[in-house]
Amino acid sequence: MPLPFAFRAAILPLLLASTFSVSADPLPPSLDQPYPGTIQMKVDASDTARNIFRIRQSIPVKAGKLTLLYPQWVTAQHGPTGALHQLAGLKVTGNGRAVPWQRDPLNVFAFRVDVPKDVQMLEVEYQHLSPTESSQGRIAMTPDILGIQWQSMTMYPAGYNTRRIPVHTTLTLPAGWQYGTALETVQRRGDEIEFKTTDLETFIDSPLFAGRHFKRFDLDPGGKIPVRLNIVADSAEALEAKPEQVELHRALVQQAYKLFNSQHYTHYDFLFALSDEFGGVGREHHQSSENGVKSNYFTEWAKTEAVRTLLPHEFTHSWNGKFRRPKGQDVPNFNTPLDNSLLWVYEGQTQYWGQVLASRSGLVKLASVRDMIAATAATYSNVQGRSWRPVIDTTNDPIITQRRPQVWPNWQRSEDYYSEGALIWLDVDTKIRELSGDKRSLDDFARGFFGVDNGVNVAKHYTFDDVVKALHAVQPFDWAPFLKKRIEETGPAPLDGLARAGWKLAYTDAQTEFLKGVEEQSKTANFQFSLGFSVGSDGKIAAIVWDGPGFKAGLSGNTTLVAVNGRAYKAEHLRAAVTAAKLDPKPIELLVKHGNLYRTVALDYHEGLKYPRLERIKGTPDRLEAILQPLK
Ligand SMILES: [Zn+2]
The missing domain is CATH 2.30.42.10 (PDZ domain)
Known part of the structure; x- marks a missing residue:
């Protein structure tokens, strides 16, 4: 809306002055230096009637200019989707007096304050207004379940690498609720839980699910490194997993260990919500994952096979995406843009292992995984957008589209690096098998690439060349052009892997x-x-x-x-x-x-x-069968 001329003439100098003062004051760079002091966090998550989370942070500071950042880039969403629009009631005080804040007009996730001389501790209060209807966003709080993503409830001082900022947190839960998280608990007093001090990066990477109905299963009994399935649900009945169902989840852990030959966590917690109210979710973290499916996961087992690739996918991310992380995702804080161009490895290969491990563990029948691959092959063969847009360009979609509904998705394409990525890794796997006379496979790549530095949980970054080098170490071949052709060029869907696996895509008038x-x-x-x-x-x-x-x-x-x-x-x-x-x-x-x-x-x-369905190509080896069999 243009301003009336006279008014504009009067205030324009003021507007320019304030704009100039901000642009002359860039964000301080994030330095790899220890933050002096520990941020104390208090989060009250007990208001399940109104879905309001109340946050109070005590931040040690020095007098002078300070920038507080609210996380903008959500690593597991691959985009700038921080929940800034759900932050309200921001109040900053020091020594009991109000300290004015001003939002940076060129970076709305940054809040400028001038810390008065006598103030050593800022008190920052605000609310995170979690959606009350799904039209406002994913439902993360119901009368029975809540999910906490700390990045929506944390502000932090600019100028420091988030790995160097210590955070100490106390959380208030609804009365009597139990919880699961990868954070380590110091003590629980009533409904207040105190967590061990950790660094801001680990803290934000360690979400929490809590619920009225809660059950925890040990997925690696007798193992040195605990792996736990923490389940919250709409009802106590929905928690009732049969022993044979639990065994399949235990088999997932063992099959992942046989594949990756390492662990890069000191404990791992699946956070698992079974609910028709709590929004569906699948988000990876280094020592945990957020998983949300409908309430019938265990109780109508025959109907939930299709969603049983979720836990294998998110578990794989502890190795692929969190431990091994693309160089472009090596960022000092949550307000630095992510370079997504290697997501076809990070997500594409995870999608592949998710299906392979689902079959190897028995969570999904081998024949059903074959049908999933048929559906993927047919879907991507039918995507007309592939005529103008290579799959690598879709790694930008979490930034461009941010999962909003698209008008013509078949022409626009949408994050195709996941499932088309999986077809490309099938292509690579079968190529290794073919070239090595079926002596080696992508399993060897997994052991070589993800299985290094066993026990180390610090991220190890990689480039495209590192991927090529690791493939070459398994099977000498000209991998760079092989991959680039499939990733960077437009053309038909990558179905060579299917043929090399001994199968072809066919269409019949009856569904599988x-x-x-x-x-x-x-x-x-x-x-x-x-x-x-x-x-x-x-x-x-x-x-x-x-x-x-x-x-x-x-x-x-x-x-x-x-x-x-x-x-x-x-x-x-x-x-x-x-x-x-x-x-x-x-x-x-x-x-x-x-x-x-x-x-x-x-x-x-x-x-x-x-x-679509897959049909055998007569007289060829069935490599798909070999890939999907459990490892001994
Ligand atoms: Zn993923």
Whole structure:
């Protein structure tokens, strides 16, 4: 909004003066020096009626200019998604007197204060307003469960490497609740928990789940390094894991150890929420992970296979992403931009090991993992955006899109480095197997790359060249161009690995049992590979394939499918119409509601239903079977 001229003339010099004073005062660089003193944190997380977290920090300071930072870059989200919009009530005092703060207009995550001469300790108070409705963000507090991500509840002084800032925390929980975290507890007095002093980086990397209903399972009985499954749930019944289910999670730990041949933590805590209220989550940390799925995880075991790759994925991150970390993620604090260009290793290979370990541990059936790979291969073959955008460019999506809904995701692409990355690592794995006469594999890379410095939990950074070197050590080959072609160039989906594994992608008119189950769970009818869109249970058309039959017929977002060939829409009617159109030259007629406009759309499509599955290539070795078998 432009200011009226006279007014502008009067205040412009003032505006310029304040702008200049800020831009002349850049953030102090983060130095690798110890912070003088320990930040004392008090977090009150007991207000489950209103989802308000109340924070009080005592920060030792010296007189003069000080910048307090609120974390902007969330490492496990790969983007600048700090919850600044949920911070309120900021009040700074020293010796009982108010100390004014001013937000830096060029960096809204930075707060400037002038510490008075006689003040050695600043008291900083504010609230973190956790969403009360999912339209405001992920629900992290319910009447039964809460999740704490400390980066949303911490301010810290600029000028110091966060590894050098000590933090001592006390947390107040709702009465009687229990909790899990990788933080070490000093003592619990009633509902107040005191944690051992740690550095700010470790603190923020150690979230906490607490709940009214809580259960902890030892996932490595007799092991020297504890691995615990800390479960919170909507109800006591949802916690009831059967012994054979727990055994599969124990097998995951053992299979990971056989693969990586090392541990880079002193203890590991899975934080696991089983809830229909608490927002779904999967976030990696060095000594723990945040995992959230629906409440039926254990109780309807036959229906939850598809989400059982989550824990294997997040556990893998302790090695890939946290211990071995791309050089561009080596940042001194939480307000330094992350370079995401190696996320196809960090996330892509983790996605691969997540599925492989899910199969090897028995958490997911081998045949189901094969179906997952079929779905991935089909999905990425069908992504039209690959004609203009190489997969490496999608590593910028956590910064560009920040997981907001996209208008045409099939054309825009979205964080494809995860699953397409997994296809590329299958490509690498089978290439090593082929070249070595099946004597070596990506397992050897895992041991060589992640299995070094056993027991060390300080991050070890790597570059693209380090990855190439480690692959070369396993199997001499020209790996750099092999990888670059798949990562940096546009072109067809990387399915060579599938062929080398002895399988090919095929489409049939019947779904595999596993993918049918996934479709039913998602409450979405999948016509992606035939009509080029999906239909929600409410008839809403989604995920339209760019240049697909639906797109060509003029379908777009905000469209509801009302009728198919004159009959009210039901998924089975549309499936029947697609099948009938194979023998009928007439187009399939859809009545759709686009905004408040009704219109008829003719789909001239006659190729029948198409669902992906993998088929064996006769006379070739089944390397997929070999990859997915448990290690002895
Ligand atoms: Zn991940």
